[in-house]
Amino acid sequence: xxxxxxxxxxxASQDIVYLDSAATTQKxxxxxxxxxxFYKSFNSNIHSGVYTISEKATxxxxxxxxxxxxxxxxxxxxxxxxxxxxxxSTNLVASCFVQDxxxxxxxxxxxxxxxxxxxxxxxxxxxxxxxxxxxxxxxDNYEIDKKELNKIDKNTKFVAITMVSNVLGTVVxxxxxxxxxxxxxxxxxxxxxxxxAHKQIDVKDLDADFLAFSGHKIYAPLGIGVxxxxxxxxxxxxxxxxxxxxxxxxxxxxxxxxPLPNKFEAGTQNVGGAVGLAAALDYVNKxxxxxxxxxxxxxxxxxxxxxxxxxxxxxxxxxNKNSRSGVLSFNIVGLHPHDVATVLNTQNVCVRSGNHCAQxxxxxxxxxxxxxxxxxxYNTKEDVxxxxxxxxxxxxxxxxxxx
Amino acid sequence: xxxxxxxxxELIMEHAMNSHNKRGINSPTCxxxxxxxxxxxxxxxxxxxxxxxxxxMGFSGEGCAISQSSTSMMIDLLKGKSVxxxxxxxxxxxxxIKRESVTQEEKKLLKNARVFExxxxxxxxxxxxxxSWHTLEDLLNKLNNN
Numbered sequence: 001x002x003x004x005x006x007x008x009x010x011x012a013s014q015d016i017v018y019l020d021s022a023a024t025t026q027k028x029x030x031x032x033x034x035x036x037x038f039y040k041s042f043n044s045n046i047h048s049g050v051y052t053i054s055e056k057a058t059x060x061x062x063x064x065x066x067x068x069x070x071x072x073x074x075x076x077x078x079x080x081x082x083x084x085x086x087x088x089s090t091n092l093v094a095s096c097f098v099q100d101x102x103x104x105x106x107x108x109x110x111x112x113x114x115x116x117x118x119x120x121x122x123x124x125x126x127x128x129x130x131x132x133x134x135x136x137x138x139x140d141n142y143e144i145d146k147k148e149l150n151k152i153d154k155n156t157k158f159v160a161i162t163m164v165s166n167v168l169g170t171v172v173x174x175x176x177x178x179x180x181x182x183x184x185x186x187x188x189x190x191x192x193x194x195x196x197a198h199k200q201i202d203v204k205d206l207d208a209d210f211l212a213f214s215g216h217k218i219y220a221p222l223g224i225g226v227x228x229x230x231x232x233x234x235x236x237x238x239x240x241x242x243x244x245x246x247x248x249x250x251x252x253x254x255x256x257x258x259p260l261p262n263k264f265e266a267g268t269q270n271v272g273g274a275v276g277l278a279a280a281l282d283y284v285n286k287x288x289x290x291x292x293x294x295x296x297x298x299x300x301x302x303x304x305x306x307x308x309x310x311x312x313x314x315x316x317x318x319x320n321k322n323s324r325s326g327v328l329s330f331n332i333v334g335l336h337p338h339d340v341a342t343v344l345n346t347q348n349v350c351v352r353s354g355n356h357c358a359q360x361x362x363x364x365x366x367x368x369x370x371x372x373x374x375x376x377x378y379n380t381k382e383d384v385x386x387x388x389x390x391x392x393x394x395x396x397x398x399x400x401x402x403x
Numbered sequence: 404x405x406x407x408x409x410x411x412x413e414l415i416m417e418h419a420m421n422s423h424n425k426r427g428i429n430s431p432t433c434x435x436x437x438x439x440x441x442x443x444x445x446x447x448x449x450x451x452x453x454x455x456x457x458x459x460m461g462f463s464g465e466g467c468a469i470s471q472s473s474t475s476m477m478i479d480l481l482k483g484k485s486v487x488x489x490x491x492x493x494x495x496x497x498x499x500i501k502r503e504s505v506t507q508e509e510k511k512l513l514k515n516a517r518v519f520e521x522x523x524x525x526x527x528x529x530x531x532x533x534x535s536w537h538t539l540e541d542l543l544n545k546l547n548n549n
Contacts, residue, residue: 336467338442338531339411346406354442368443368465397407401420 004287005378017349017383017390022166022194022327022356022374024216027276034279035221038272046271047245047262057271064274065261071281072211073202074228078260081234082274085225086193087117089212090160092227092264093189094121096237097210098158101187102129107155109186111136111144111172112364113165116357118191118212122160136161137364141318142168149180156186163195167356167370169300169327170318171199175206182207187233193217197376198296198325200289203228215273219376220280224273227264234260241266292377296326299375303328303384310388312395316370329356329370332395334402337371340394344371347390409521410528411468418472424479425471428461433546437538439470439530446474446535448542455486467531469522474535476516486543493540500529 005011007028011018018026044054046061062077069077083089098121102108108122112135126133132155136148142165152159159181163174174190181188189210192201196213203211208228215224229237239246239257243266248256257263284292301321307313307330316329332340341353352372355362362368373387404412431449438445444466451459460478477496481489495509496516500523510517522532 336442336444336465338467338528339469342410342525342528343407359443362443397411398416401416403420 005380007283008378011378015348017386019373019375019379019383019387020350020352021197021376021379022217022372023352024222025197025219025376026378027221028219028280028283030283031219031221031276031279035272035276038275043272045268060278061269061271061274064278067278067281068226071201071285072228073204075204076231079228079231079234081227081229081261081264082269083212083225083227084223084270085214085216086115086191086212087225089210089225089227090118090121090189090191092240093210093212093229094125096240096264097187097233098122098125100238101157102126102131103157104130105155106131106157107134107153108132108158108160109134109136109152109156109181110160111162112138113144113168113170113172113358113361114160114162115166115191115193116359117193118160118162118189119360122158135360138170141320141323142170142316143318143320143323144170144172144177146176149177152177152180152184152186154184156181156184158189159186160189160191162191162193163201164192164198164325164327165358165361166194166327167329167358167361167372168316168318169194169325169329169374171195171323171325174208178207178209194325194327197284198289198292209233215277215280218277218280219283220277221273224270224277226277231260234264237264239263239266243267245269287377295377296375296379297321297324299379299381299384300324300326300328302381303373303375303387306384306388307391310391310395313391316365316367326375327372328374329372331367331370332391332398335394335398337369339398340371340391343394343397344387344390347386347393349387349390351387412518414515414518415468415472418475419468420471422462422471422475424461424475425463426461427463428459431459431461433542435538435542437534439466439534441527441530442467444470444531444534446470446538448474448535448538450539450542452486452546457481457484457486457489462535466534469519469528469531470534473516473519473532476514476518477535477539480514480516481539486546490540490543493536493543496536497533497540499523500533 008026042053042056044057046058065080066077068080136144139145178188187209190208192213197218211228216222246266337353434449446464462474499505519532
């Protein structure tokens with residue numbers, strides 16, 4: 001069906017069905033080569049060395065920033081801050097912006113689908129400031145109803161919203177939510193962690209104030225992530241960490257800080273990670289989101305049609321094809337997801353089980369945990385067939401114990 | 404024995420799906436709640452401890468086959484034991500799962516609960532097997548402090 005699996009040496013060399021790309025994606029050879037080449041031929045620290053390989057490393061790092069800026073249509077690359085990942089990006093915004101923004105009695109609005117990394121930071125601030133944390137809830141199709149947006153009102157100062165749920169795969173109309181939030185003067189952060197590898201993102205079109213994602217979910221190495229912020233917001237914000245590279249002048253008793261983006265990049269940066277991220281974005285650009293969406297939606301629809309034929313499986317996914325992304329959560333009725341995932345592993349099928357760092361969502365749905373299969377560009381219908389066979393095998397093994 | 408049976412043998416599945424220890428007990432003297440944050444499972448232990456001896460013990464709550472059966476076998480093993488003996492056995496079990504050195508004689512003391520040795524090479528599932536043992540350990544330690 002597709003030829004992309006051969007680009008990923010881990011998948012090409014092992015007999016496994018990898019269906020946990022929502023946790024982290026595998027890395028294509030071009031990314032591994034780019035990182036390898038950095039460490040092999042121009043590894044050095046950036047921004048300070050005047051020698052050739054340091055200049056080369058600095059250029060590669062800043063080129064990566066430029067590449068990210070173009071990739072999400074951010075314009076000025078100084079609006080791109082490199083972080084460790086989505087979690088550091090949301091925490092940066094929490095500490096340096098929302099902490100100062102929220103006052104007693106204000107409201108923060110998020111959805112019930114948020115990952116803990118886009119929930120706990122705001123919950124902490126709401127507690128400290130005696131502000132209200134209000135949730136947008138879901139309808140029977142696991143989507144946010146338009147009427148829920150009325151919760152975004154004149155008391156709302158900040159909205160944090162995921163673009164794609166990491167449990168349900170629901171695609172959220174963030175553009176509409178941003179429009180609503182801006183109409184009441186609220187600032188919006190978009191969590192694009194689960195969207196970045198699957199949907200074209202245009203921060204100007206969305207009019208997002210902040211947008212966060214992790215490189216490792218879009219075929220880049222672990223440990224490199226991105227925070228986009230509008231320049232006028234980033235400029236007003238306090239620094240996140242203090243140290244080298246983020247300063248302008250340091251006197252014995254006072255310091256002035258570097259301009260953007262360095263103000264938010266204290267200490268030695270993950271240059272190898274940035275180089276790998278740049279290579280990953282090139283790889284995705286070469287394939288194109290149109291092809292990615294076609295392949296992945298076919299996979300999810302195919303998987304769902306097969307899983308729906310198994311009477312003992314319950315899937316947690318929107319019935320609307322347009323609301324789905326590359327995630328499919330399910331349970332075998334009467335079996336615990338950890339047991340299911342363990343037995344699927346004996347059939348070389350790698351899936352995630354648990355609460356997927358979204359405990360409030362699972363409580364809301366009235367379940368403890370799910371099995372989650374998630375898809376990426378390298379998956380095939382054959383992978384789905386093996387998943388379904390493994391689910392049938394699991395049920396078969398356990399069924400005599402089911403009451 | 405295939406991979407499935409190594410982990411989900413008859414003994415484990417019998418305890419997991421149909422445990423005689425999954426029940427409330429008469430006049431418990433103490434109880435404790437164990438929680439596995441990775442899956443949201445909660446297991447509640449109730450015990451009746453008199454004169455330094457575990458007279459009765461039961462559990463409730465949902466969980467995977469590993470945690471349910473491990474809890475049930477733990478109760479079979481420790482009911483009727485003194486608090487000190489129970490603590491020693493808990494220590495042996497936890498050491499076995501953490502792959503620390505445990506003698507064959509010590510393993511024999513664990514009786515049926517020895518089957519969980521196979522879980523020790525699966526770090527993510529080891530938490531399921533040890534959940535109730537840690538919960539009981541905490542409960543017994545608190546008794547001493549009171």
